[in-house]
Amino acid sequence: MEQRTKNIVLVAGLLCVLFIAYRYGFAKTFTISSELDKLESQKEEYQAAPMQLAALTKKEQQLDIILAKNNVEGSSLQHNLLKTLNTLSDSSKVKVVAFEEPHRFTDEATKKGTTTYDFTLQGDYKALLGVVYALEQKYSFGNIVQVDFEKKKNFRTGASYLQCRLLLQRLN
Numbered sequence: 424m425e426q427r428t429k430n431i432v433l434v435a436g437l438l439c440v441l442f443i444a445y446r447y448g449f450a451k452t453f454t455i456s457s458e459l460d461k462l463e464s465q466k467e468e469y470q471a472a473p474m475q476l477a478a479l480t481k482k483e484q485q486l487d488i489i490l491a492k493n494n495v496e497g498s499s500l501q502h503n504l505l506k507t508l509n510t511l512s513d514s515s516k517v518k519v520v521a522f523e524e525p526h527r528f529t530d531e532a533t534k535k536g537t538t539t540y541d542f543t544l545q546g547d548y549k550a551l552l553g554v555v556y557a558l559e560q561k562y563s564f565g566n567i568v569q570v571d572f573e574k575k576k577n578f579r580t581g582a583s584y585l586q587c588r589l590l591l592q593r594l595n
Contacts, residue, residue, distance in 0.1 A: 565593030
């Protein structure tokens with residue numbers, strides 16, 4: 424045999440030995456090593472879970488304080504708005520005449536929603552302005568988009584009264 428043929432057989436044998444070694448020895452080691460890395464990361468996540476739970480509990484308490492500060496409580500915003508309107512109407516001689524079903528709009532492109540509440544109040548001008556101001560400044564229900572004052576007359580009694588139609592918009 425010539426030297427060149429010996430070298431070719433040697434290289435081919437070396438490649439066969441490396442392939443067999445990888446197939447039966449190294450491949451299993453690499454698989455076990457990747458599984459070990461996954462298990463160690465899961466172990467770290469499980470060990471960090473109590474700290475995350477404590478942080479989430481603290482964050483929940485902070486958010487509850489913020490909601491209480493902004494006079495928003497419970498889960499139904501419509502219920503809270505109606506309750507607040509009734510409270511304000513009792514204190515300021517304003518009457519809630521109508522409270523329409525909220526209009527909900529969702530933008531398909533951005534997947535953001537908007538809810539608009541439509542309600543009508545009746546009373547004198549100063550009291551109505553006080554209620555509008557309180558809704559806008561003291562409570563966090565949303566933005567007042569439109570305020571429409573309209574003087575109406577009851578033809579049976581001949582008395583005039585002032586109505587205020589409000590549109591309150593909240594981004595979801």
